[in-house]
Amino acid sequence: MTTLPPSSYHLLRIDSSARVQGSHSRELGDRFERAWRERFPNAKITHRDVAMQTVTHIENMTIAGMFTPPEQHNAEMTAALVQSDTLIAELKAADALLITVPMYNFGIPSSLKAWIDQITRIGHTFSFDGSNFAGLLKGKKAYIVIAYGAGGYAAGGGFAAANFVEPYLKFLLGFLGFDEVITYNDEATNTNPAGIAAMHAAIASQMDATLEGVRT
Ligand SMILES: Cc1cc2nc3c(=O)[nH]c(=O)nc-3n(C[C@H](O)[C@H](O)[C@H](O)COP(=O)(O)O)c2cc1C
Incomplete structure (x- = not known):
């Protein structure tokens, strides 16, 4: 049983499939969102679609700004960090994170990687004291829906060694x-409709079981 404070209603949902119609990860994300709303009727849900609204790649000046103390930022660094500031504030404001993600070429879509590169920032979402790293996003849970065209990505499966999505995001x-x-x-997801329907039903049950264990 997991206990979350009453403020734990704010879910940030990140979608990353380049497909809008027929996307399995988005469909299951909708299912999760419905379950979340049922579980927490007063929930606030923030949506960010990194496939439809592109996050810019970090650039030379973004990195310079990330590793320069804020009081020494010049105008160029400040401007280059606006998107990182916005995305990190959005993430910090949420109590829980839902990511829906397709496997592309054994990894995550570049759109999601661009988001990750903007929010993974020293002094903001992790710290380093010269010897140890520490995560700064405490008290939050993440839920990740991953759609794979093929099968065999679970531990022991024929494609397990090629799963660079689940272990990476975890x-x-x-x-x-x-x-x-x-x-x-x-x-x-690229197989027959009956197999897909059975998989989606099993995942829906998993989602309900997960949220059943979350108490406010
Ligand atoms: C560009 C691209 C690359 C893909 N690469 C893989 C892959 O490496 N392994 C795999 O199992 N499926 C792969 N697929 C299939 C997708 O993972 C599958 O269609 C999944 O359902 C996509 O998510 P969506 O339904 O939410 O759009 C790929 C699909 C696309 C479009």
Whole structure:
């Protein structure tokens, strides 16, 4: 049983499939969102679609600004950090994070990586004291829906070694301080409709079970 404070209603949802119609990760994200609203009727849900509204890649001046103390920022650095500031504030304001993500070429879409590169920032979402790193996003849970065209990505499966989505996102969010990262793996989306329907039903049950365990 997980206990969250009453403020734990604010969910930030990040969608990253380049597909709008027929996207399995988005469909299951909608399912999760409905369950979240049922569980927390007063929930605030913030949406960010990194496929439809492109996050800029970090550039030379973004990195210079990230590693320069704020009081020494010049105008160029300040401007280059606006998107990072906005995305980090949005993430910090949320109590929980939902990411919906397709596997592209065994990894995450570049649109989601661009978001990650903007929010993974020293002094803001993680710290380093010269010897140790610490995550600064404490007291938050993350839920990740992953859609894979093929099957066999779970531990022991034929493609397990090629899963650079689930282990990466789990590690990254843990590094940033998330208390818990829960994944829903929607495998073999390129197969027959009956198999897909069965997989979606199983994931819907997993989602309900996950949220059943969250108490305010
Ligand atoms: C550009 C691209 C690359 C893909 N690469 C992989 C892959 O490496 N492994 C895999 O199992 N499926 C791969 N797929 C299939 C997608 O993971 C699958 O269609 C998934 O359902 C996409 O998510 P969506 O339904 O939310 O759009 C790829 C699809 C696209 C469009």
